[in-house]
Amino acid sequence: MSALNGLEASRMASDQAYQDDGIGEVDALQLEKRYGEERAKRLREDGNNQYIDISLSDKFQHFQEDPWADTTAIKDARTMFPNNRCQMLILGAGWGGLLYAVRMVEAGIHSKDIRIIDTAGGFGGYPGLMCDIESYCYLPLLEETGYIPRHRYAQGEEIRKYADLVAEKWGVADSAVFQTRAQKLEWDEAAKEWQVELVQQRKGESPQTLKIRSQFVVTANGVLNWPKLPGFPGILDYKGEVFHTSRFNYGLTGGSPSDPCLTKLQNKRVAIIGTGATAVQVIPHLARWSKHLYVFQRTPAAVDRRDQRETDVEWFRKEVATSAGWQRERLRNFHQHFTIGKQPDINLVDDEWTHALGMVVIAGNSAGPKNMSELPAYMNSLQSIDTPRQNRIRARVEQIVEDPSIAKKLQAWYPTWCKRPCFHDEYLPAFNRDNVTLVDTDGKGPNHLTADSIVVGDQSYPVDIIIFATGFRAPFSGTPAEKANVTIIGRNGVSMTDEWARDGPSTLHGVLDHNFPNLFLSGPWQASISPNNLASDDLAKHAAYILAKAKDKAGGKPFAVTPTAAAVEDWGIQLLMHAAPMAAMAGCTPNYFNVEGEMDRVPPEAQMKLARSGIWGHGIEDFLGHLEKWRAEGGMQDIEVQL
Numbered sequence: 045m046s047a048l049n050g051l052e053a054s055r056m057a058s059d060q061a062y063q064d065d066g067i068g069e070v071d072a073l074q075l076e077k078r079y080g081e082e083r084a085k086r087l088r089e090d091g092n093n094q095y096i097d098i099s100l101s102d103k104f105q106h107f108q109e110d111p112w113a114d115t116t117a118i119k120d121a122r123t124m125f126p127n128n129r130c131q132m133l134i135l136g137a138g139w140g141g142l143l144y145a146v147r148m149v150e151a152g153i154h155s156k157d158i159r160i161i162d163t164a165g166g167f168g169g170y171p172g173l174m175c176d177i178e179s180y181c182y183l184p185l186l187e188e189t190g191y192i193p194r195h196r197y198a199q200g201e202e203i204r205k206y207a208d209l210v211a212e213k214w215g216v217a218d219s220a221v222f223q224t225r226a227q228k229l230e231w232d233e234a235a236k237e238w239q240v241e242l243v244q245q246r247k248g249e250s251p252q253t254l255k256i257r258s259q260f261v262v263t264a265n266g267v268l269n270w271p272k273l274p275g276f277p278g279i280l281d282y283k284g285e286v287f288h289t290s291r292f293n294y295g296l297t298g299g300s301p302s303d304p305c306l307t308k309l310q311n312k313r314v315a316i317i318g319t320g321a322t323a324v325q326v327i328p329h330l331a332r333w334s335k336h337l338y339v340f341q342r343t344p345a346a347v348d349r350r351d352q353r354e355t356d357v358e359w360f361r362k363e364v365a366t367s368a369g370w371q372r373e374r375l376r377n378f379h380q381h382f383t384i385g386k387q388p389d390i391n392l393v394d395d396e397w398t399h400a401l402g403m404v405v406i407a408g409n410s411a412g413p414k415n416m417s418e419l420p421a422y423m424n425s426l427q428s429i430d431t432p433r434q435n436r437i438r439a440r441v442e443q444i445v446e447d448p449s450i451a452k453k454l455q456a457w458y459p460t461w462c463k464r465p466c467f468h469d470e471y472l473p474a475f476n477r478d479n480v481t482l483v484d485t486d487g488k489g490p491n492h493l494t495a496d497s498i499v500v501g502d503q504s505y506p507v508d509i510i511i512f513a514t515g516f517r518a519p520f521s522g523t524p525a526e527k528a529n530v531t532i533i534g535r536n537g538v539s540m541t542d543e544w545a546r547d548g549p550s551t552l553h554g555v556l557d558h559n560f561p562n563l564f565l566s567g568p569w570q571a572s573i574s575p576n577n578l579a580s581d582d583l584a585k586h587a588a589y590i591l592a593k594a595k596d597k598a599g600g601k602p603f604a605v606t607p608t609a610a611a612v613e614d615w616g617i618q619l620l621m622h623a624a625p626m627a628a629m630a631g632c633t634p635n636y637f638n639v640e641g642e643m644d645r646v647p648p649e650a651q652m653k654l655a656r657s658g659i660w661g662h663g664i665e666d667f668l669g670h671l672e673k674w675r676a677e678g679g680m681q682d683i684e685v686q687l
Contacts, residue, residue, distance in 0.1 A: 082457040083633040085487030091642040092518055095272040099529055111293045113165025113247045118222045121244040125256045130159040133258040135528045137162035137220050140264035140566050140580040145216045151588035155215035161224040170292040171304035172325035173200030176467045177576045178393050180364055181378055184577045185210055187371045192360050196353050201302045230533040236602035264566045265527045267519030274514055278493030286510040289322050306333035315498055318513035319345050321464050328470040337480045338505050342489045346437050346456035348396040350467040375578050379665045384425055385411030396467055402430035402460035405628040408663035412625030419627055430459050444472040453484040462632035518639045524565055534560035548657035552607035552615050552682055553671055555587045561604035570619055572660040572667035586671050597685045604686045611682035616656045623655035
């Protein structure tokens with residue numbers, strides 16, 4: 045048998061293994077052609093460089109000014125670091141940082157020895173802010189706190205207040221230092237601690253620099269935290285009011301994070317640029333209050349129903365919080381639906397996420413291909429599973445939006461996994477309003493701004509306020525150093541930015557890198573992801589376990605904890621061996637998952653490093669199973685504790 049015939053036989057056998065009832069061959073080819081055409085419209089040579097990273101641009105720094113900053117409540121950094129020290133410094137005050145603080149307190153670090161820094165000046169949010177993951181899964185520690193979310197999908201203010209409750213319960217409410225960032229971390233081998241250069245920039249004051257030392261550091265800056273702007277010309281020429289949704293300016297619009305009545309927009313022509321997950325939540329409120337709203341769209345969002353409802357407390361106690369461990373079991377059941385294999389017998393959550401099976405491409409899939417030769421058949425199977433869902437969502441647009449020409453422009457032509465799925469019950473009806481105009485740019489985006497208008501092609505749209513809903517720095521680019529906008533120098537003067545660019549990360553389970561002692565990470569590199577907070581919480585638990593064991597071994601002496609060289613090499617090999625399911629992301633329309641198409645341009649010689657550096661390909665539950673087994677077996681043999 046020739047090599048070619050052998051490959052074809054292998055492909056046919058693989059096709060048979062993944063065969064499933066679905067769309068017919070002609071329909072599949074037509075769909076593939078349409079998806080390809082829409083992708084081609086949006087591919088750009090400049091890829092991720094088409095955007096302006098606000099935090100890295102002097103000219104656009106004013107877009108980062110925090111309208112929610114409560115200057116009276118922001119503590120002076122100098123008073124928060126007695127003797128210029130702390131035992132544990134956590135970079136990031138979101139859920140990731142808070143969960144790390146909780147698990148470290150449980151592991152024996154006193155809350156008064158923890159400091160949590162964040163560039164934010166306080167808590168806020170855009171109108172309509174709401175989690176689109178069921179609250180009973182999304183809000184962590186519900187069993188421990190006894191809290192019952194008010195709605196199936198918690199609103200922004202409730203999430204904020206719940207985070208305050210958690211911080212109070214675990215004693216870290218007074219640990220936060222806002223409008224403060226780490227500028228440089230440098231490892232001191234002799235002292236077994238980190239030298240940290242902090243900068244606090246309080247509103248209306250000159251920046252102050254503070255040098256401290258911390259025995260342990262956690263990077264928990266999140267994956268969507270640095271806002272970006274489109275790089276088209278004229279943004280600074282525009283003379284009207286303008287802001288990014290991450291810094292929603294209620295002083296201009298009226299309302300507040302707890303009151304979405306945007307009364308100051310009643311005589312305003314408002315433009316929102318972008319139709320991603322944030323815009324889907326904001327647009328219904330802008331439509332309700334603006335004199336006229338222009339929605340500038342490059343790529344339509346695929347918007348399924350949300351089915352929001354209030355939580356019936358009696359139902360919650362009888363049907364949700366049924367026994368000890370209920371939240372973890374609910375999360376496990378939620379994740380088990382992301383498979384092309386056998387579905388669980390019961391769907392505890394039963395929302396549209398659990399029916400979006402194509403998201404296995406992002407989440408990982410233990411039932412996916414074991415090697416690259418199985419990938420073509422796997423892709424066929426995924427399309428067969430996903431096409432009915434995407435057809436239904438495209439049909440939903442036609443059922444809700446009354447103008448057929450507008451409905452056609454709002455239909456998403458890409459697979460579920462190519463952009464973050466959206467869920468909303470009021471987004472599409474907004475386009476039936478007389479005061480809402482959809483400006484579809486057919487994949488191109490606006491051309492430029494003038495002093496008073498947005499220009500698309502040969503058409504100008506004069507507006508009074510422009511709101512950029514253009515997202516954040518791509519979550520899977522850079523290193524933890526870039527995620528925090530900090531320089532990290534580890535052992536032997538090794539720069540994390542340079543080391544990871546050259547060789548990729550050298551972590552064990554995504555929480556500790558061999559070259560950076562006492563620095564705990566929060567993924568997603570060499571770890572796993574989940575649309576809720578489970579991945580963050582379990583990585584925090586894992587790190588807390590390692591730290592507690594290392595402290596016991598050190599016997600009260602200063603120490604450095606890192607994984608062994610052999611352990612990180614073995615973990616990298618395991619990641620590589622489990623990577624095949626993640627390759628299904630190739631060929632997607634540009635998005636933040638694929639760094640605006642740049643992932644498809646990675647040369648073959650770098651693809652192995654990328655697979656070794658990436659996400660565990662068999663899904664979050666399989667990943668957590670490995671961590672639990674490692675702890676149960678006393679896996680500290682993979683950890684070095686040096687005194």
